[in-house]
Amino acid sequence: MGGYIIRRLLYTIPVVLGVLATTFILLRLIPGDPVDLFYLGGQDPSGTVSFVVTPSQQGAYDALRKEFDLDKHIVHQFFIYLWDFIRFDFGKSIRSQRPINEIIGDHWPATIQLTVAGMGIALVIGIGAGVISAIRSHTWIDYASQSFAVLGVSIPSFFLGVILIIIFSVLLGWLPTISNGHGKELILPSITLGTAASAILARLMRSSMLDVLSRDYIRTARAKGLRERAVIWLHALRNALIPVVTVAGLAFGGLLTGTVIIETVFTRQGLGLQLISAITQRDYPVVQGLVMLAALLYAGMNLIVDILYTYIDPRVRLVRASV
């Protein structure tokens, strides 16, 4: 048991190192470095425009390169980057000179609230629709929920957001079009974010529940005269939830990235909007910091799910321990 968790933790280390290396390499593949691009401004970054630092700029240019360690060898840079990372120092923005930790500190609540609310919606609707679909299989309600499951993964979240804004903000005037806080302002964004994940979960929950309901122990429970409600919600649901937990962990990554889109739709001042503006302004340190953060959160979530799994399903523990 403890051995499995330790091994799982150790496995996370090379993955995190790999993620660090990937973001580092990716943003150094660009033609020119961040400082060159900063001086290049809004010009064509493909290099067709010849780029000359005027003598009056040379001093500032060199200073900026030195400040971002770009004058050092690339391997040296990577170790500086690693060391900064260990101290949770993500560097600072080339544009605004603000520390990235400060940017994250200012904007993370909006993103995390949205992700958590979206996850809540996804779980409630997904599990609810899936269970109802399974116990009423091949009735109109099952077909309705299955159609919802196919539609939910096909409709782009930004289009869904726009439809909800048209209905609830423009026509009915019930909810605001711009969302920055929580409570009422979080309703439309979290529904928009959670729909696709709820569709995936509903589909999985249905098949998993149908599978469990055909097992012998359920027949036993029914045979001994247990009420149907108790059979479903107490006996069947627990086992049927096992595969859903893994996928919910994977869905977390989708939701986290999805906030980028939802924050754009609802002009919500979260990390997603910061990422998009950093990309369009070619503010690479910020892009690197935010991408890293998301990948780390995702890795952490998967770690938690895998550990949770051993508690929910003791068989996993046994099988994996023997490998």
Add this chain to the structure above:
Amino acid sequence: MSYRRFLRHKAAVLGLSILIIISLGAIFADVIAIEPEATFYSFDELQTKKWLPPLTDGHLMGTDDIGRDVFSRVVRGARVSLRVGFFAVGIASVAGTLIGLAAGYFGGWVDQVVSRIIDVMLAFPDLLLAIAILAALGPSLVNAMVALGLAGIPGYARVVRGATLAARELVYVQAARAVGMSDTRIMLRHILPNVLSPILIMMTLGLGGAILAASALGFLGLAADPPTPEWGSELNLSRAYLRTAWWVSSFNGLAIAVTVLSVNMVGDGLREALDPQASSWAR
């Protein structure tokens, strides 16, 4: 056999029919569109041409803020989206399959290296890897296509690697090796056909995902530049006048949803037709 199973799946046939219509629309976009690609109106003309609601003056889907026919632009958008989707899936599936084949077949250090790289790439959540690659390449439609393609590689590589590991032990593969057939030939002739159906299913479902992801990148302003009639970016730009002209956003959004929906219905049908065992527990 399997194509009969596919034809019995009503939703899949419906999806395929819609997809064929959309593809024909994309191919013959210039014939169907009632307006040339780059149309501009003078200020005076605009007063009577802009924001016409659907079904006025022969504009099936109305006109936008600078008087352009929305239907013509939506039809041209199909060409953009399908092209991006097919290229992205093409890059991902071809590269992913070759990498997965090599890793599964050769095993050893090749497999170790490939598997670790796949692990790291899959450690990025969903669309984020594509966004990160796009950030490095710089936002443009071609780069969006490349980024989505590269980000899709690990998924294929993993599935193909697994299937190859299983196929490598098949008796006739062992026999082929025993008679001294070259590795490349064994991989392409004997192993590839075995892993083709999971690849095909992944490609179809991946096409829907790629079209959706590309439109999301367009919506975020990271893919197409304004004059390009890309559905996602059109939807984004037309949000500014949502209260005046709801139809511009709506028809572009609807185009994405219908296309992705039909691709997904085809994908589901294919999965059931090619992999009946998987579908018996999947539903």
